Amino acid sequence: MITLLPSNAHPVQRDREIIASNPLGKVPTFFTDDGQVLYDSRVICEYLNDLARGSLFPTSGRARWEALTLQSLGDGMLDAALLARYEDVARPEPLRWPDWRATQLDKLETSLAALEAAPQTMNGRVDIGSISVGCALWYLDLRFADIEWRSRYPQVADWYARFAQRPAMAATWALK
Numbered sequence: 001m002i003t004l005l006p007s008n009a010h011p012v013q014r015d016r017e018i019i020a021s022n023p024l025g026k027v028p029t030f031f032t033d034d035g036q037v038l039y040d041s042r043v044i045c046e047y048l049n050d051l052a053r054g055s056l057f058p059t060s061g062r063a064r065w066e067a068l069t070l071q072s073l074g075d076g077m078l079d080a081a082l083l084a085r086y087e088d089v090a091r092p093e094p095l096r097w098p099d100w101r102a103t104q105l106d107k108l109e110t111s112l113a114a115l116e117a118a119p120q121t122m123n124g125r126v127d128i129g130s131i132s133v134g135c136a137l138w139y140l141d142l143r144f145a146d147i148e149w150r151s152r153y154p155q156v157a158d159w160y161a162r163f164a165q166r167p168a169m170a171a172t173w174a175l176k
């Protein structure tokens with residue numbers, strides 16, 4: 001069982017309680033039953049997959065490099081979305097730089113366009129790559145619903161509509 005702990009990660013008002021276990025002060029930070037502290041999500045996912053003897057990380061060959069690269073794409077989309085979000089909620093108004101925010105959001109556009117151009121990258125795959133991209137799209141809906149990405153990327157939207165219904169994905173997002 002995984003227990004969620006209270007946290008208040010913020011890039012400026014840093015959460016000292018998280019820093020006590022993870023010097024980066026970021027979430028996710030994960031405590032294993034045998035007392036190890038793991039971060040970031042890449043490491044935690046690999047740990048959980050190992051623990052469950054899962055198959056979310058293909059072990060060799062092309063499938064492995066594809067999955068890991070897709071994972072990097074999903075992580076990168078989340079990083080860009082988070083940087084744009086911090087512009088809105090963390091940076092004082094007089095210090096904002098609209099081009100910076102726009103450029104972060106453009107990383108999402110170019111990533112979505114790449115997925116739209118190669119839907120076979122996603123279709124039929126359930127591994128760390130598709131999960132990472134799915135999480136990035138979930139975050140877009142949470143924080144940037146106004147960008148309405150589905151109208152420009154219908155194949156990605158189709159894939160995500162199916163993927164989001166997977167019980168494990170729906171159960172995870174219900175935790176929010």
Ligand SMILES: N[C@@H](CCC(=O)N[C@@H](CS)C(=O)NCC(=O)O)C(=O)O
Nearest residue numbers: 009010011025026027028040041042
């Ligand atoms: N690549 C990291 C990203 C983690 C991340 O940026 N988490 C945010 C969530 S709000 C955070 O903790 N931000 C606080 C900060 O940047 O100091 C991962 O996948 O674990």
